[in-house]
Amino acid sequence: MNSDHNDLIIIGGGPAGQSAALIAGRTRLKTVLINAETPRNLVTTASHGFLTRDGVHPSELLAIAKEQLQRYPSVQYVADQVEAVDRIDRGFSVTTSQGTILRTSRLIIATGHRDHLERLNLPGIESVYGKSVYPCPFCDGYEHADEAIAVFGFEAIQHFVPMMRLWSNDIVVFSNGRPLDTALKAELTDHGVAVEEAPVDQLMSDNGKLTQVVLQGGRSIPRQSGFVVDDYSSPATHFAESLGVVANDNNSWNMPVMANESGTTSIPGLYLIGDARIGFSGIAAAASEGGFCVEMIAHDIAMERWNSLSEVTR
Ligand SMILES: Cc1cc2nc3c(=O)[nH]c(=O)nc-3n(C[C@H](O)[C@H](O)[C@H](O)COP(=O)(O)OP(=O)(O)OC[C@H]3O[C@@H](n4cnc5c(N)ncnc54)[C@H](O)[C@@H]3O)c2cc1C
Incomplete structure (x- = not known):
């Protein structure tokens, strides 16, 4: 387990988190994906509506995603449960159930919703x-x-x-x-x-x-x-609230949400995607949010590196 400062930690490896990790790997960001491996739709026998994977068992979809992630050496996959998240200088620290503490400048919460x-x-x-x-x-x-x-x-x-x-x-x-x-x-x-x-x-x-x-x-x-029809779910984790994220009501369903469509929250460096953001996103939208969010993060990191380089050479 790496103890250095990471570019990105993603908590939750459902379609949202796995997709974020894939794009992070392809962007060569130093990334850790921590996943308790309990996606919301595991209760179903078949997952529908996701291009090229219509009707597969939810666990098969995630197994393929996990296997394909192994091609990308900058991404570390950790099967564990995150217990706590704190703000630190230059980002966030994440503590897992096994007592490991990881640090990162950017944090994505993709922990989904739970049905009650x-x-x-x-x-x-x-x-x-x-x-x-x-x-x-x-x-x-x-x-x-x-x-x-x-x-x-x-x-x-x-x-x-x-x-x-x-x-x-x-x-x-x-x-x-x-x-x-x-x-x-x-x-x-x-x-x-x-x-x-x-x-x-x-x-x-x-x-x-x-x-x-x-x-x-x-x-x-x-x-x-x-x-x-009734809503009977709640966020699987409350890390965003505990870090102080403020909800806005700026989305097409008129529901208060804590992040916009690129996952950006009121706290710089902290992102919320998939069901964790909107309550019920569906697999295709969750995967799309993951990819889009990391593209925004990559752009920020690229500009940070670019600007620090010009300060050195000036
Ligand atoms: C019965 C049912 C059937 C559905 N069928 C479909 C369908 O056919 N097609 C479709 O598009 N959508 C379907 N959905 C909706 C779909 O399951 C969700 O919208 C989608 O899974 C959201 O993806 P996500 O990555 O945001 O969250 P999830 O898939 O729920 O993944 C969240 C991940 O975060 C992990 N996690 C949670 N807390 C922690 C923690 N503290 N530390 C580390 N990891 C953590 C969990 O273990 C999980 O792996 C269905 C939902 C249900 C309930």
């Missing part, structure tokens, strides 16, 4: 999550087209349900004990979408495949697959 299924209050969700019930129709809607689909949620239903019609006309909304706005309910019903407001008692399934949604009171609605 217990927040959904849907007994039985663990058996079907990533197998027939998912968070993202763009990721998994195609495989369940024209099925009897359950939409679980309350907030943003009015945007989500019209979109779900791209995949199926047979949709039942389960608001799980929360009464929907009367006008919205009428609009959904007018469009042939059934609404069930009673609390969900149990999701029944067979080998990961959703079969029935059982409501309190005993009624049972047959469904083959489902999508969850």
Whole structure:
């Protein structure tokens, strides 16, 4: 393990962090990628929508990325968990669970989000999550087209349900004990979408495949697959907050985020990319953010080196 000052440390090696490391390697930046190897979508059997790798298992995608990273000698891959991050003179220090302390002038946080299924209050969700019930129709809607689909949620239903019609006309909304706005309910019903407001008692399934949604009171609605609208995730780490990053509300979803699209935060030298930045980026966008962020960092480093050289020769 190197103890020198690095150009870049990347915490988290999902699509965002691996892509950042790849471009860092190609730019010959002295880089350490530290990864606890628990990507968010490991629960799924297939990852969709990433060019040339549509349908591969999430672990296969990352194994290929890891293998290809080995071509680049300036990048060191460390399978470990980062426990603490601190500001130091000329950058940041990073402490891992094995007690190793590393230093860097630039730090990328790519630690993703974690799903808290217990927040959904849907007994039985663990058996079907990533197998027939998912968070993202763009990721998994195609495989369940024209099925009897359950939409679980309350907030943003009015945007989500019209979109779900791209995949199926047979949709039942389960608001799980929360009464929907009367006008919205009428609009959904007018469009042939059934609404069930009673609390969900149990999701029944067979080998990961959703079969029935059982409501309190005993009624049972047959469904083959489902999508969850409500947000039930949180950042996997809080390093950005602990370092003092300030959120802004400057993004296209009108959500407060702590970094702009190149990953830049309110703290010079500190970057946030992928799900860690936006909550749910998807694999292609996470990989794109990783590459773009490192190109910005490389530009800064190049100018720093260029200017220090001219000071010496002046
Ligand atoms: C069920 C499900 C299905 C999905 N299907 C798809 C799909 O088909 N297509 C698609 O495009 N997207 C899909 N997604 C979304 C996709 O998984 C995420 O958007 C994507 O993984 C984000 O990449 P990331 O690199 O930002 O984070 P992640 O992939 O979550 O990677 C974060 C990495 O950081 C590491 N880490 C966390 N904390 C630490 C720490 N303290 N120290 C060191 N390392 C740490 C983790 O171990 C992990 O390896 C799905 C998500 C879910 C939940």
